[in-house]
Amino acid sequence: MNRPDPNRVIEERPSKSQRKRDSTALQDIGAELGELSKERLAKVPMSERLRDAMEELLRVTKHEARRRxxxxxxxxxxxxxxxxxxxxxxxxxxxSRAEIARQHKLENLRERLLEDEAVLGEIASEFPDADLQHLRNLRRNALKEREASKPPRSYRELFKVLRALSQPGRAAEDEDGDFEDEIEDE
Structure with a gap:
C-alpha cells in the first residue's frame, strides 16, 4: 500500500475554474479602464503595450471586436x-481609503471655515495660490444660504474650490463637473 507522505508539501495549481475567474476579473478591470476618458486613462499606471491596447479598445465600436x-x-x-x-x-x-480621507479632511476644513473666518490664514499657508477673496465671498454666501434655507450652492462651490486647491491636477476636471458632488448631510 502506497500511503501519501504527510510531511510532503504538495504544490497545487489553481483549478481551471479559478484561472477562468481570474481572467474574467482582469477583463473586467480592462472594461473599467475602457470606460475612462483619454485624459483619465493617461493617469493610470500601465505598460505601453497595455496602453496601446486600451487606445485600440477606445477606437473599436463593434460588439464582437470589443469582446475580443x-x-x-x-x-x-x-x-x-x-x-x-x-x-x-x-x-x-x-x-479608495486615501481619497475618502482626503474628502473628509476637506469637508472638515470647509466646516471650520464656515465657523471661523480666521481659518482663511491656515488655507493661505497651506495653499499659497488660493484666491482668498473668492473663498471669503463663497463663505459669506454659504452662510447667507444656510440662514435663508436656500439650496447650498455656495456651500458646494466652496468644497469644489478647496478640492481643486488640494490637488491642482484635478482643477480642470472639477470645473467640468466630472466628479460627483459629495452627499450633503443637511
Whole structure:
C-alpha cells in the first residue's frame, strides 16, 4: 500500500475554474479602464503595450471586436501589476481609503471655515495660490444660504474650490463637473 507522505508539501495549481475567474476579473478591470476618458486613462499606471491596447479598445465600436479586444487586454494584464491600476481606478471613482480621507479632511476644513473666518490664514499657508477673496465671498454666501434655507450652492462651490486647491491636477476636471458632488448631510 502506497500511503501519501504527510510531511510532503504538495504544490497545487489553481483549478481551471479559478484561472477562468481570474481572467474574467482582469477583463473586467480592462472594461473599467475602457470606460475612462483619454485624459483619465493617461493617469493610470500601465505598460505601453497595455496602453496601446486600451487606445485600440477606445477606437473599436463593434460588439464582437470589443469582446475580443477585452480578452486581449485581459491576457496582457496577466503580466501587469494590477494593484496600482486598481488603486488608480478607485481613486478616480473616489472609493479608495486615501481619497475618502482626503474628502473628509476637506469637508472638515470647509466646516471650520464656515465657523471661523480666521481659518482663511491656515488655507493661505497651506495653499499659497488660493484666491482668498473668492473663498471669503463663497463663505459669506454659504452662510447667507444656510440662514435663508436656500439650496447650498455656495456651500458646494466652496468644497469644489478647496478640492481643486488640494490637488491642482484635478482643477480642470472639477470645473467640468466630472466628479460627483459629495452627499450633503443637511
Amino acid at each position: 479586444q477585452l480578452q486581449y487586454i485581459g491576457k496582457l494584464m496577466r503580466d501587469e501589476d494590477v494593484a496600482p491600476i486598481r488603486e488608480a481606478l478607485d481613486a478616480l471613482a473616489g472609493v
